[in-house]
Amino acid sequence: MRFNKNKIFNIIVYIISFLFFIALILLLSGIFFQTSPGLFIKELENVNLWNSIFLSFKISFIVILINLIIGIPIAYILSFHNSKISFILDSVSNLPLTTSPLVIGFAVLITMGPLNPVGKLFIDNGIKFVFTPQGIVLVQLIISFPFFVNIVKTSFDSINRNIIDLSKTLGADSFDILSKIILPLSYNGIMAGLAISWSRSMGEYAATQMISGVIPNVTETAPIEVFVKTSYGNYPAAIAIAGILMLVSMFSLGVFKYFSYKMKPK
């Protein structure tokens, strides 16, 4: 076998990728080797643990529902309307991607606090965001919606504009076009977007911790529980929750990959 430059190039590329891949697997699967099955199962009987996991599920489910309602109109404007407004909207909606989640949580904490006029208005009307589950929904929404919007926008972008123009002349108004053409054609993109934003919301820690106040059984989501248990030195419990979180993210990754492969035109 003769080594030419192209073969050497391939070998280098594959070696680097595989080394990193192995390191990553070892790092992440480490938590499963640290505990014994007996301890793991014993921890699973803890009510506190399940409360935090159910809370995470509940909140992330509400978050993706809201994502669906606000994300589709935003993605629609970004994809179909080429104007200054869509440019501004694009920049603003992507801002959470580059901002530290901690800062986002902190900003919401300050804005929704009693000293801020906005926060005061809500509090006076009986709606509290600080140290409540709805506060967690709010920050997780801010953090996860750019993921949803970007994927749905990409999916909308791939629809042939001539098909849309043509259906207008067949008598379709904007409502018909959205419900009968755009949404069915972007089904895969929307599902992939939901999977990724759900996974983002399930695992969100920093911003959530800022706004949650870490109240057991009320605002303690699963990722926060991992941190709390670790700080108490209760490693088996932390490992149990982290393991479940990892299974959840594997599942949602699978869902995401399935739909995003289907999204790509063959």
Added chain:
Amino acid sequence: MKLLEIKNIYKNFSNKKVLHGINLDIENGEISSIFGYSGEGKSTLLKIICGIIKQDSGDIVLNEKNINNLEPYERSTTLVMDEPLLFPHMNVLENIAFGSKLRANKKRHTTSNKKALESPKEIMGLLGITGLEKRYPSEISMGQAQRVSLARALIVNPEIILMDEPFSNLDIISKTKVRKLIKEINCELKISILLVTHDIEDVINLSNKMFILNKGEIKDSGRPKDVLKKPSSIETAFLIGTENIFDGIISEIDKKNNIVKIRLKNEKPENIYIEADYYGTFKVNERIVFAIRPEEVMILREDRGASRSVRENHFTGKIISSVFTLRMMEILIKSESGLEFKALIPFHAYEVMHLFEGKTINISLKKSAIHIIEKKKR
């Protein structure tokens, strides 16, 4: 009866002038076509008519009603494009029925002389696509897909169907079929069609009236036969690919016999004259151009004396090239005086007359076949 009037349409795209004062009328029940090269704004004009693009100024009047401010779904104009553009997530039947299920179309009413097609089944039968109902767009051929697209446009009973190069992606067999189909639909349903194309054959085959669009303006219009035989300007003549165009000067007008004598411009010192039927308002010594269609250049047979009708405008020349084209032999003849004529003759005639490159032959240009075009003063 006028169906569609386009009045003084202007459209610019970021400083690029696309349409520059377009005026045209479309008669009810006819097939009209707009002929022009790619990028001349033909598609833009169609999109303005159906409301996808807004014009900068000008009016669109459909059935004596100004439709400038109507949204596309309120306009009763449907579009068929060069690609079938079927909805990939619906089967053929759902694709065709798409328009008939929409609210906007339920309120539409059609003009009386048109036969309305109600059910998808009926339309599919008419277009010869029965049996494809359950198939998806990825499972049918391009020609079938284009027919489905046509059916989808027909079912909403539009006042006019706008077609944007509907044949450009079809192979030659489907092209002929779809052309025939469009003609039949037009006859049977009396539906008006506005066709946009860069293929002069589409125009000749299908349309009752043609418009030539060039540089954002309508340069010529009329029945395709007339426009093709007698283009009104040199510009149009070039656009529709007229060959055998020559420069000349009117040297004599014989109004009694209706004959005009033209002196040809050529390199040789001696004057060459050509006679043509007199019409129009030409004056002696006016510079003109004239054209003769390649299929009207007659090659005289050696074994027979020339009959009376072909005794006009004789030239002797050599065949300098002969090419076999799709249906005809295309022959280039260079006369002794240095003029080059292109002639089109059927292949069998080429063989019967024993023609070959380098052979010296006699040709005749019939007076009535010579079309004189006024040269615009610059």
